[in-house]
Structure formats: C-alpha cells, structure tokens
Amino acid sequence: GQNIDQPTEMTATEGAIVQINCTYQTSGFNGLFWYQQHAGEAPTFLSYNVLDGLEEKGRFSSFLSRSKGYSYLLLKELQMKDSASYLCVTRGAGSYQLTFGKGTKLSVIP
C-alpha cells in the first residue's frame, strides 16, 4: 500500500515563495503528481515527476527524491489566486493506481 504525509495547512504572503513538502511510503512507486484544488472545485493537474530532480513550469516547480520518498512543490511570486489545497499524489505499479494525500490548504495573505 501507499501512505502520504503532507502538512494540513500553510500560510504565506503575497509575492513570497512557499514550499509544500510531501513524504510517502510505498510498496511500488511509478511517479508522483501534484494537483491544485480550489474550494468546491475539481483538482487540476500541476506537475508530474517520475525521475529524481526538479521539474520547473512557470511559477511552479516540483522536486522528487525517490530514495528519500520525498517531494516538494515550490510556488514562487505567490498570488492571491494561489490560495487552494495542493494534493500530493503517488502512482503505484499499475498505471491507474493513484493514492491521494489529504492535501495542504495554502492561504495567501496580503
């Protein structure tokens, strides 16, 4: 099975940088996703890592260390619209097997 840990809540200031950490334990690992979910809405895909290292996409970057079972999502130049929950999601050996973390609720304040 798979277990995912990420902080429940975080607060950061508009314009700042925030890092959301995620650790996972898994019996089979085949990639890690980050999704953004605004309150009352569906999750939207942000990033995917399957190899160690950093993937950068605009203001968002995601890092993966498979040996440490660790990932983080880095958000730069925070905007008020970035206030949302961020879900760390691992994929198991079968391509459909996604395990979702409970999400980190990020509040961006002026």
Add this chain to the structure above:
Amino acid sequence: SQTIHQWPATLVQPVGSPLSLECTVEGTSNPNLYWYRQAAGRGLQLLFYSVGIGQISSEVPQNLSASRPQDRQFILSSKKLLLSDSGFYLCAWSRVSGTDTQYFGPGTRLTVL
C-alpha cells in the same frame, strides 16, 4: 482538446432513493475512466475504473455500481442511497499510454438527507 462533463453539479437526495450520475468525455477515444469520491477532510478515494466499454473494476465494496455503456460515457449508480454516500463525486479520464495523467471533471456534490 479534450473536455470532460459531469452532471448534475449538485444533488440532494433522501436516504433510500436511487442515484444516477453521468460523466462524458469529448475529444479523445478509448480513454481510461474513473469515479472518485471525496468526503470532507479526506483524500480522494477511487471507487471504480474502466479501461473499455463494459469493463468495470471496483476498488471499494459499497452500495454503488458503475457502468460504461459507450466509449466516452461513464455512469455511477445506486439503488438505495445511504447517509454515508454524501460527498463530492469526481469523474476523471486518462490516456492509456504516456504518463497517464488523470484529468478531472467539475464534480457532483451529493447530499443525502
């Protein structure tokens, strides 16, 4: 481009009543399709997935069922709703190959009273 639709957006149903939620995908062929439920304060839970017409796999035993009558149509049903069935129901699709990223529909918020 691909789009995924779900309806209804919200639903309030009495305990013991039937349920039918529909999901359709446009712009792709032979997608993998998924039904998830998100309860308050919990992560998304996979309920069913389908790799083709008439092919349904269940992840969690429950009083829900799913059907895939057409390639891009996925239906979630129940004969008798329970209070515990309340939640946010999300349909998702993915390609069979590649990174298999799952893309979610807008969801249906179900309240069982």
